[in-house]
Amino acid sequence: MSAPILSVADLRVWFGHPPDRVDAVRGVDLGVQRGESFGLVGESGSGKSTVLRAIAGLAPDWSGRVAVAGETLSGARRSPAFHRRVQMVFQDPYASLHPRHTVDRVLAETLTLQGMDDIDRRIVRLLDDVGLGRGFRFRYPHQLSGGQRQRVAIARALAGEPELLLLDEPTSALDVSVQAEILNLLTDLRADRGLTYLMVSHDLAVIGHLCQRLAVMQAGEIVDRLEVADLRAGRAQNAYTRHLIAASQYQRA
Amino acid sequence: MSALLSVRDLRVTFPSRQGVFEAVRGVSFDLGRERLGVVGESGSGKSMTGRAILGLVRPPGRVTAQALTLGGQDILNLPERERRKIRGRRIAMVMQDPKFSLNPVMRVGDQIVEAYRLHSGAGRAAARLKALEMLEAVRIRDPERVYQSYPHEVSGGMGQRIMIAMMLAAGPEILIADEPTSALDVSVRAEVLRIMDDLVRDRGMGLIFISHDLNLVAQFCDRVLIMYAGRIVETLAARDLHAARHPYTQGLLNSLPRLDAPVERLPVLERAEEWREGPLVDASMTEALPGGLR
Numbered sequence: 001m002s003a004p005i006l007s008v009a010d011l012r013v014w015f016g017h018p019p020d021r022v023d024a025v026r027g028v029d030l031g032v033q034r035g036e037s038f039g040l041v042g043e044s045g046s047g048k049s050t051v052l053r054a055i056a057g058l059a060p061d062w063s064g065r066v067a068v069a070g071e072t073l074s075g076a077r078r079s080p081a082f083h084r085r086v087q088m089v090f091q092d093p094y095a096s097l098h099p100r101h102t103v104d105r106v107l108a109e110t111l112t113l114q115g116m117d118d119i120d121r122r123i124v125r126l127l128d129d130v131g132l133g134r135g136f137r138f139r140y141p142h143q144l145s146g147g148q149r150q151r152v153a154i155a156r157a158l159a160g161e162p163e164l165l166l167l168d169e170p171t172s173a174l175d176v177s178v179q180a181e182i183l184n185l186l187t188d189l190r191a192d193r194g195l196t197y198l199m200v201s202h203d204l205a206v207i208g209h210l211c212q213r214l215a216v217m218q219a220g221e222i223v224d225r226l227e228v229a230d231l232r233a234g235r236a237q238n239a240y241t242r243h244l245i246a247a248s249q250y251q252r253a
Numbered sequence: 254m255s256a257l258l259s260v261r262d263l264r265v266t267f268p269s270r271q272g273v274f275e276a277v278r279g280v281s282f283d284l285g286r287e288r289l290g291v292v293g294e295s296g297s298g299k300s301m302t303g304r305a306i307l308g309l310v311r312p313p314g315r316v317t318a319q320a321l322t323l324g325g326q327d328i329l330n331l332p333e334r335e336r337r338k339i340r341g342r343r344i345a346m347v348m349q350d351p352k353f354s355l356n357p358v359m360r361v362g363d364q365i366v367e368a369y370r371l372h373s374g375a376g377r378a379a380a381r382l383k384a385l386e387m388l389e390a391v392r393i394r395d396p397e398r399v400y401q402s403y404p405h406e407v408s409g410g411m412g413q414r415i416m417i418a419m420m421l422a423a424g425p426e427i428l429i430a431d432e433p434t435s436a437l438d439v440s441v442r443a444e445v446l447r448i449m450d451d452l453v454r455d456r457g458m459g460l461i462f463i464s465h466d467l468n469l470v471a472q473f474c475d476r477v478l479i480m481y482a483g484r485i486v487e488t489l490a491a492r493d494l495h496a497a498r499h500p501y502t503q504g505l506l507n508s509l510p511r512l513d514a515p516v517e518r519l520p521v522l523e524r525a526e527e528w529r530e531g532p533l534v535d536a537s538m539t540e541a542l543p544g545g546l547r
Contacts, residue, residue, distance in 0.1 A: 043438040043439065043440065044409075044438050146295070175294040175295055175465060176294075176465070176467070176505055176508050176509055177294060177504065177505060177508045177521070177522035178294075179508070180508035180509075180510075180519035180520065180521050180522070181521050183510065183519055184518050184519055184521065187517070187518060202438065202439065204512060205509065205510045205511055205512050206510055208510065208512045208515070209510035209515070209516075209519070231512060232512050232513065232515060243440065244439065244440070245512075247439040247440040247442070247443050248439050
């Protein structure tokens, strides 16, 4: 097997200081192969989003070893090469776009920061790639629907032509019909650009749709790892995983 | 036996710069002692329907209807004073997120007591006992402790149970639950639903369950109304939801990823203009109450 694009060993993340210290992630090991789509599932508070945030440099207090494409990370600072290679898409498209910046400005700023040339042409292409078209270029976020905003957020993440996308519940704030469109977009982009995804979701069906492998988190630890094929076939062994699968189907008593 | 709540041609309009915007465009249904699901996407008017029934649409929004009756009594044209007597006492509402519905600087128990005394006029001591009894009814293990706690000290699932306890203390005939479990984790969600289910059954209440989650509604409710662009486009028994006939309902169901039926690409909903005005699929909704009126 080739070297993984992302490897995480004994990742621990905490917030605050004793006696109020909260250990959000307690020793997580992960390896994501280039080109695959890996899912992290768990309930709120399980630490799944915190894993992504620590990788992205958004959680200052962490320990362990995290390497992306051979580059070992430390602290909360990330190199320009990291920002080019790894981008994140957040859960809430209403909160992750600047309300007073147009789509054009959001993308132009990102492209400039990534040191890209030919910005005008790239903006048009990015908008085409995420299925928005140039008519959306000079709109403000409040003139866009939730799905359109998430497309802008994805376009922004793609601006630096990354290799790895960290997806934090990218569709959970959207209607099911819009969720289907965004999931299809993510499928197409991964095929076209050879992207690698690390995706967090509480929705097993969404993870099952987009990913090949997944890990189940509970209370800051990975309690189960399985292939999506096993998940589909009902071959999950772990008690907590089975509990999650059962709970996602409400049964009347 | 007549319906608990009867709604005919309900409309909610808001003035806008482009003219009058109709958020709800002629919704009619009857509610018996049943669990009625209202499903639709954001902007379909499902929450606005619930708010209009309670009289919670703020000006400049306007609510009109041919009829809006509770137990045969007109409630649309009541003065605000009279309306307040119904709200909470006879029709209660549980909102999506307990974080925003509970007063953050007041003990949970005192909030339930306040609501209960307002509706029942009971004394302090009796209201306190009632609050503890309600907390127990929503299966809170240590009601004394929760009674003394502040909202930030309880979890989301606990907060939602407290909201349900508060709403049910006054013994309403109808509970409107607007996405009551969307902010909750799946395992907590199942328990909150079960509590609501038992309470509705034991007390013979009517429940309007507003949700965007088709599978949840199919499993939890007796009957489902599907809303699109402010209108009901289809109504059917919840157990038949997967045999829905309206292309919109079918489209919504198909766009859900499924563990048991993997696909490369999900079917995307192609919206048709005629859905906005087309006829209702299954017009039996206002006469028959399948699963209701037990």
